[in-house]
Amino acid sequence: MSIELDFPAVLERWPNFVGGAILTLELAFFATVSGALLGTLAAVGRGTHSRLIARICKVYVEAIRNTPLLVQIFLVYFGLASIGLKLSAFTVAVVALTINVGAYTAEIMRAGFEAIPRGQIEAAEGLALTRFQIYWHIILLPAVEKVYPALTSQFVLLMLASSVCSQISAEELTAVANYIQSDTYRAFETYIIVAVLYILLSLVMRAGFWGLGLVLFPRRRQLGTPL
16 A cells, blocks of 8 residues: 655645644633733732632632643633624634633642742831832742743643634634645645645744843842743
């Protein structure tokens, strides 16, 4: 049994692949930024003295972490439509991905907050720093620095998981691949190319996070600590 591969027939659709890859990066970018903010707020909420806020944040985190991403996307997609709110597939995908990655980010950030020694906070209070200064310089930035590798890995996984957004017709890389293979009848070649593109996108994101880490945490660069 021989397999005849015809990559040229698929590669001539390269503008579609490029467009899908760009949209995938856009999904990842917007969901990463908004998800990081949402997750940080949820992590702070879980550590607050208000039992109501802490319980709401805990329910949110546990509900998201224990349900499939695809189900969450469908809930957002059909849920918003059922109340008359019609959004584009791209917007719905960003919202769903944000909600999803926010829950995982919350747990990562909570671990970072708990790793901050209480003595540092007490020392900052003794120096009469404001509440904002304490949160920003003593808690938030050191916490992010401690969990930065875990955060970046989670955001790369988010980009890869965005492939399920093809189920709501978001024109990202996997959706483009589905169209191409249905037109060319070259599914094997199409998904080989898509796999390679996802690897390249992952490397691009990791390189970007590495460079961002060098800017945000110069002390780690000086000490030679891996980012």
